[in-house]
Amino acid sequence: xxxxxxxxxxxxxxxxxxxxxxxxxxxxxxxxxxxxxxxxxxxxxxxxxxxxxxxxxxxxxxxxxxxxxxxxxxxxxxxxxxxxxxxxxxxxxxxxxxxxxxxxxxxxxxxxxxxxxxxxxxxxxxxxxxxxxxxxxxxxxxxxxxxxxxxxxxxxxxxxxxxxxxxxxxxxxxxxxxxxxxxxxxxxxxxxxxxxxxxxxxxxxxxxxxxxxxxxxxxxxxxxxxxxxxxxxxxxxxxxxxxxxxxxxxxxxxxxxxxxxxxxxxxxxxxxxxxxxxxxxxxxxxxxxxxxxxxxxxxxxxxxxxxxxxxxxxxxxxxxxxxxxxxxxxxxxxxxxxxxxxxxxxxxxxxxxxxxxxxxxxxxxxxxxxxxxxxxxxxxxxxxxxxxxxxxxxxxxxxxxxxxxxxxxxxxxxxxxx
Amino acid sequence: xxxxxxxxxxxxxxxxxxxxxxxxxxxxxxxxxxxxxxxxxxxxxxxxxxxxxxxxxxxxxxxxxxxxxxxxxxxxxxxxxxxxxxxxx
Numbered sequence: 001x002x003x004x005x006x007x008x009x010x011x012x013x014x015x016x017x018x019x020x021x022x023x024x025x026x027x028x029x030x031x032x033x034x035x036x037x038x039x040x041x042x043x044x045x046x047x048x049x050x051x052x053x054x055x056x057x058x059x060x061x062x063x064x065x066x067x068x069x070x071x072x073x074x075x076x077x078x079x080x081x082x083x084x085x086x087x088x089x090x091x092x093x094x095x096x097x098x099x100x101x102x103x104x105x106x107x108x109x110x111x112x113x114x115x116x117x118x119x120x121x122x123x124x125x126x127x128x129x130x131x132x133x134x135x136x137x138x139x140x141x142x143x144x145x146x147x148x149x150x151x152x153x154x155x156x157x158x159x160x161x162x163x164x165x166x167x168x169x170x171x172x173x174x175x176x177x178x179x180x181x182x183x184x185x186x187x188x189x190x191x192x193x194x195x196x197x198x199x200x201x202x203x204x205x206x207x208x209x210x211x212x213x214x215x216x217x218x219x220x221x222x223x224x225x226x227x228x229x230x231x232x233x234x235x236x237x238x239x240x241x242x243x244x245x246x247x248x249x250x251x252x253x254x255x256x257x258x259x260x261x262x263x264x265x266x267x268x269x270x271x272x273x274x275x276x277x278x279x280x281x282x283x284x285x286x287x288x289x290x291x292x293x294x295x296x297x298x299x300x301x302x303x304x305x306x307x308x309x310x311x312x313x314x315x316x317x318x319x320x321x322x323x324x325x326x327x328x329x330x331x332x333x334x335x336x337x338x339x340x341x342x343x344x345x346x347x348x349x350x351x352x353x354x355x356x357x358x359x360x361x362x363x364x365x366x367x368x369x370x371x372x373x374x375x376x377x378x379x380x381x382x383x384x385x386x387x388x389x390x391x392x393x394x395x396x397x398x399x400x401x402x403x404x405x406x407x408x409x410x411x412x413x414x415x416x417x418x
Numbered sequence: 419x420x421x422x423x424x425x426x427x428x429x430x431x432x433x434x435x436x437x438x439x440x441x442x443x444x445x446x447x448x449x450x451x452x453x454x455x456x457x458x459x460x461x462x463x464x465x466x467x468x469x470x471x472x473x474x475x476x477x478x479x480x481x482x483x484x485x486x487x488x489x490x491x492x493x494x495x496x497x498x499x500x501x502x503x504x505x506x507x
Contacts, residue, residue: 242467243468251464253463304491309432400462401458
């Protein structure tokens, strides 16, 4: 594989950039693989990469119905953070933060990781207490957390509304300085390029039609490009989890919902952190191009439509304008929607299933993008070793049976709880 | 925006409604022995497929009644609405 560097850039500039290698190949599916990963999104590509890199399993195929990186990894708000209180979430996410920090070097691909800090705003004394508790929990787990008072927040984000006569005055906030954003597409492409170079087959435009299961063991899949045998199969299909689960006669604690996001027209730099509204569900950051990137609640009903309705967008942006009134002057450039695998407790599932050789990775709700490296790493471990790693032990499928829910925010599919 | 025909009030916009999830889910009968799996299916497990989907909505900013709505989860088209006590045919 051609290494990307300033020298290769100069060299290729001399030939008008016409001689770059393809970043990944377009192979014909083989008859059989050791591992098949279904879903060529961020998590699937990362899983294949870590299978090859950490476990030396390279006879792997990624089966993607559309094109790689065309789902939620290509349409999220790019926020990366580990500001969780529960140990399971905190340790998993912080493990991911360490992978994010060295990802560009690791993948030889600039993912533009930008640790610009995230601030969760607090709008009451009670909320400050809750944030202090969460911040302390984070620090106990080795994650950086700073409790900011009103004046400190004002210094960092002066454009927020600090008037006192408002419905949700800003009391302060909890900041994780090491959180940030990254270039989402580059994450998918970087993982794809490295996985491909280590021998993984990336098979696009290939839809899974059915599964071959016999005597409780997975044998392979039937696809639109023929049958493929595999000893182990990993599902990494986010919003399509329910559709594939039905083909396996499985019913999961997952509902598929619609989540919208939007960007404004580009403006000069005004916001150099990620900021979330504490009295609702709204988050905002500014892209390198200057667009304000915003998102919030689910539309609230089961959907596979990948396009949203205006009432939710209006609700979300009302929160945004309450927090930062200058947003009302901006023109909206683009809005879009994606379909989310919403789990019932708001936390993901990375686990084995009752079918031998079938592994499940789903339930990422609002937070799939930041989890990409840690999800891929732990899922690769779970598949390669046929047992969960301690980092994803809390993300078991069985927790809904036993009552060990991971209800960090307790949101899940029910937006009205917030 | 969705337009939902409330069987009590007529056609209203989505803003007046709150979503209540899959209407085909049945609560296990009281006073009978129920396995953990039955409860798990009732509380957490959902099919959530693409296509026609019977679901509960509450006309929260209207008559406050729960209703059943048959809607396509792929296209958002609404086919039929029923009162809560009416059986899905």
